[in-house]
Amino acid sequence: MMKVQTGLDVLLGNTTLQNTFKGNVALLCHNASIDSTYTHAAIRFKHMFGDRFVKLFGPQHGFSTDVQDNMIETDHIIHPFFNIPVYSLYSETRIPTDKMLEGIDHLFVDLQDVGCRVYAYIYTLTYVLERCASKPIEVVVLDRPNPINGIDIEGNILDANYESFVGRHPIPFRHGLTIGEVALMHQKFWVKTKANLKVIKMLNWERSMFYEDTQLPWLLPSPNLARIESAYTFPATVLFEGTTLSEGRGTTQSLEVVGHPKIEPFSFCDSVLFKALKASKLQGVALRPITFLPTFQKQxxxxxxxxxxxxxxxSIYKPWRVGQLLMRELYHYLEDDFEWKAPPYEYNYHQKPIDIINGTDKLRHWIENNEALEALDALETLDSYNSLWNAIKIY
Incomplete structure (x- = not known):
């Protein structure tokens, strides 16, 4: 396989394309916004556009990707090196204001997504598209790989009653889109007023690729996904943000592990989990009993x-199913020691965080009622999404 070129790499290698952007330029980016030489996009933009590079924007976790999750906001600053404003889109607002957008002709978006509905960068992108739709601003998405591939989709479609900052649009938990395709789907199906959108496609990316196949370097796109292995387990373990169990934040294996002080791991695995896993016929995964010590956050x-x-x-691993199965077994193993986390969660002060994450309350009821896997399958109705998905694929 040939090495993938991201949208950023494609832009950097095409001076004709660069010259089509005549006005002032802004960039929404984060720690993982690098080219194939590990050079940050903001450095490249400074050299490429000079004084026309006028503003930076940062998503959740900040421009530097150094701030933890769930309503820990970042400040607006003047960057000490670039000497331009860095506006936080995870601050007193998640939506860019008129002042933030003033004086911009082209707003570039270069964010590494992880292919899961609750990963909030795609909603920062769609808020940007909605705000720029009424302004003479071109939104340019520099596309990047979906690290967990662009073929497999999994999980329930978001119920509109549970829309939030970690679920704005009717997509499944594992959505199978690149961030550029999210932008295209948003514009084609979810809004009436369209933005001036351009997606700069990758070269050599194929939908079947996992991140290692791209030959691109992995840099953490959020503070707790330092390893590519964590991106593969994320659609399973992120569910536990809706509980008081630890999903490994504060350890070196964040979002690869799940635990609680009242779990004896060997007896849980031997007497409960391995039997449930065998009955489920889930493949491509091994679940190993461990102990760990979180240094911060839950537990x-x-x-x-x-x-x-x-x-x-x-290729056969189903993370959403693994996460739901594990949640069901832990709920009944821990009994009264298992607790659903209380609100607020991602600026929702009323609904249970687990229901916000799942995009429905039906999965919580499936867990609490200890229902069979056939009932889980019935919640995964993807036909309506498949038609949207097939209509906007660009790879």
């Missing part, structure tokens, strides 16, 4: 028993 400073998810065959 910080307490030794937790739990499991680590090891993906043994990405």
């Amino acid at each position: 910080g400073g307490k030794v937790c028993g739990g499991i680590q998810i090891h993906v043994t065959d990405k």
